[in-house]
Structure formats: structure tokens, C-alpha cells
Amino acid sequence: MPVVEVSLGARSYPIHIAAGALDQAGALIAPRLDGGRVLVIADATVAKLHGQRLLAALTTAGLDAVIETFPAGEPSKTLATADALWQACARHRIDRSGAVIGLGGGVSGDLTGFVASCWMRGIAFVQVPTSLLAMVDSSVGGKTGVNSAAGKNLVGAFCQPRIVVIDPTVVATMDDREYRSGFAEVVKYGVIRSAEFLAWQEANAAALAARDPVAVAHAVAESCRIKAWYVAEDEFEQGVRAELNYGHTFGHALERETKYRVYLHGEAVAIGMGMAANLSHRLGLLDDPGLPDRLAGLLRRLGLPQRHQSADPAAEAARLAAHCALDKKVRHGATRFILPRRAGQVELVSSPPADQVIAAFGSGIAS
Numbered sequence: 001m002p003v004v005e006v007s008l009g010a011r012s013y014p015i016h017i018a019a020g021a022l023d024q025a026g027a028l029i030a031p032r033l034d035g036g037r038v039l040v041i042a043d044a045t046v047a048k049l050h051g052q053r054l055l056a057a058l059t060t061a062g063l064d065a066v067i068e069t070f071p072a073g074e075p076s077k078t079l080a081t082a083d084a085l086w087q088a089c090a091r092h093r094i095d096r097s098g099a100v101i102g103l104g105g106g107v108s109g110d111l112t113g114f115v116a117s118c119w120m121r122g123i124a125f126v127q128v129p130t131s132l133l134a135m136v137d138s139s140v141g142g143k144t145g146v147n148s149a150a151g152k153n154l155v156g157a158f159c160q161p162r163i164v165v166i167d168p169t170v171v172a173t174m175d176d177r178e179y180r181s182g183f184a185e186v187v188k189y190g191v192i193r194s195a196e197f198l199a200w201q202e203a204n205a206a207a208l209a210a211r212d213p214v215a216v217a218h219a220v221a222e223s224c225r226i227k228a229w230y231v232a233e234d235e236f237e238q239g240v241r242a243e244l245n246y247g248h249t250f251g252h253a254l255e256r257e258t259k260y261r262v263y264l265h266g267e268a269v270a271i272g273m274g275m276a277a278n279l280s281h282r283l284g285l286l287d288d289p290g291l292p293d294r295l296a297g298l299l300r301r302l303g304l305p306q307r308h309q310s311a312d313p314a315a316e317a318a319r320l321a322a323h324c325a326l327d328k329k330v331r332h333g334a335t336r337f338i339l340p341r342r343a344g345q346v347e348l349v350s351s352p353p354a355d356q357v358i359a360a361f362g363s364g365i366a367s
Ligand SMILES: NC(=O)c1ccc[n+]([C@@H]2O[C@H](COP(=O)([O-])OP(=O)(O)OC[C@H]3O[C@@H](n4cnc5c(N)ncnc54)[C@H](O)[C@@H]3O)[C@@H](O)[C@H]2O)c1
Pocket: 043, 045, 046, 049, 072, 073, 074, 077, 104, 105, 106, 107, 108, 110, 130, 131, 132, 133, 134, 137, 138, 139, 140, 141, 142, 143, 144, 153, 170, 171, 172, 173, 174, 175, 178, 265
């Protein structure tokens, strides 16, 4: 079973990735916990599909485990849901020797980690991601939290899991659009850190789109390896971890302008990665002029969009650029963009000229 280590000293943890890992989850997880009762938290959809399998695996390994659910979807990622789950922790008598396990997509992982970070001032936390996005991104690195009226993901805590268990075959039950949107982050890892991984994705795009289990397992393992490297280098995002935001400053602007109703996160990031490559070209930073076309071709084959639609592209580009000033990655008033130089290498650029940013947005808008 491929195991990727997240190296954080005494808080280091393994990511186990294998077909069938869900059935071995109890044996993998039990040695990393403190023996108390375990609360599995899942959204209702995932609980119905995979909850009993996980509970059976935990029980077989001798763990005393119960499950609680919440309604599937981003609107559940709130303090109100967290509060309902803290009440469930009380009802099930989860104490400091206990643990919570987040089973599901990024919503479940973010919410469960936040619940764990606060319950009794912090108890053990485990991630069992089931969406492609959660397997390649949100389950690794310890960022947890909820949305609030103040904005998305602004309230939260760093809470590293004790272990991450990934069974890549569970993507078989995912909705097609949700599945494909997870590839935006996979492509991102290739562009920012590994030319070899990007080339592998190009050679295996058809297998990935068709959910070939061997190809998906490799893509998940390589993605986790790259994310684990960033987390070990820069756990609290003071420096190099910001490279993981490639495509996200543009993508967040698209999500905000369309009020989170048009794009899934990965779709907005896919369009945003093209815009960032265009900005890199405009600023004379792009060493490999072939990269934007390669990126567009790969995104197309993975079923991801490359253009935002608008009846008035010029006005839309200006509106989108205005959103960047509000991005949560803004520091000391500077908007920061991660721009590719060539496959596997990016550069952080602070506050590029506004007209170039607007033009880069415009390059990704079709009427
Ligand atoms: N913590 C981080 O570092 C980090 C990173 C990226 C994204 N996120 C967060 O992740 C969230 C998005 O994650 P997501 O896309 O997984 O959303 P999600 O958790 O809402 O899952 C998407 C949908 O897929 C369903 N689903 C999940 N696994 C399934 C499976 N195997 N079979 C069938 N259906 C399945 C869920 O029920 C849900 O309806 C956002 O809230 C985002 O902010 C966090």
C-alpha cells in the first residue's frame, strides 16, 4: 500500500492510499488513537454509500464507533452544524481519549477537523476522504474550518489529522461533474511542482477521466506527495505553501462574481489557471510559451472548462479584477499571484499592474 508521510516532527502522520483501504481502515487507524470512543462524521449521502463499511472496519479492529450525519453540501459548513456535532460529541460521551473521523468530501473533512480542534480544546482527528478533491487536497495539511457571514473559510483552525486513509476506488460512486472538478488541483500540482507528473497526466488523461482505478490511485498518491512536501516545508502558510494557490486568486474572483452558483471550486480554478498563465506571459515571466496550450488541452481532456462566459467581456474582466483586492490571500494590501514559469516551476508576484491583471482575466472570458 503506498504510504505518503507528512513530516511534522512529533505530529507527523501517514497517508495510506490503496484500493480496499476502507475495509482496512480500523486496523490502520486504531494504533494511532488513544482507545476511547470514536465518532464518525459524514454527510448523509456519503454515510449511506460508505458509512456502514467504515463502521464495520472500525468495529472489527476493536474500536467503539458511532456515526452522526449532516445534510450534504457546502451550506452545511457552518458554526450551526459544528454546534450540532459538538452536541453529538456530548451525547456519545466523546472524551479526551476519543476521536472524530471525517468521512466524505472537503465539507465533511473541514467541518470534522474544526469540531475536533475545539471539542474539549482538541481531540484526535482522522481523515477518510471520499471525493477526489478531498483525496488530493483538503484531507492533507490540517486546514479546517467553517464558512460564516464574514466569508468563506475565514473561521477555522489548523488541526493535523493523526492519519489519512484513502480508498481511491470509492470515487466510483461520485457524480461525474464533482469527480471531474477534483482534477483541477491534480493539474495544479503538476504545473507548480512536477513537470514529470504533468506529462504523466497528459499521457493518462483518458484513463483518469474514465476513473481507471490504477491511474486514479497514482494521481492521488503523487498529489498527496506534493501537498505533503509543501505542508512539511511551511505548515502555517508563511511562505512556499502559497504556491498551492496557483489559479485560486483568479478562481476565487470567478466564484465570488458568480455568487458560488455557476462553478464548482475546481471548475473556477481550472479557468483561473489559464488566466494566471496568461498573466505570466504578459509580464514576460513565462519561459515555456507552449505551456498555456498544454494546460488548456489537458483541462479539456479531463472535462474541465477553460473559459468563463459573459455577454460583455471587457466589463466582466474589470469586475473580476476588482474582486482580487478582497481575496483573503491579500497581505499588507498586496494582491499575490502565483504565476507559472514553466512546467513544474512557479513564481509569486505581488501586485502586478492592474491593467495586466484585467487583460489576463479578459483572456479567459468568451462572449
Ligand atoms: N482544508 C483544505 O485544505 C481544503 C482544500 C480545498 C478545499 N477545501 C474545502 O473542501 C470543500 C469542497 O470539497 P468537496 O468538493 O469534496 O465537497 P463536498 O464535501 O460537498 O463533496 C461534494 C459532493 O460529493 C459527495 N460525495 C463525496 N464523496 C462521494 C463519493 N465517494 N460518492 C458519492 N458522492 C460523494 C458529497 O456528498 C457532496 O454532495 C469546500 O468547502 C472547500 O472549502 C478545503
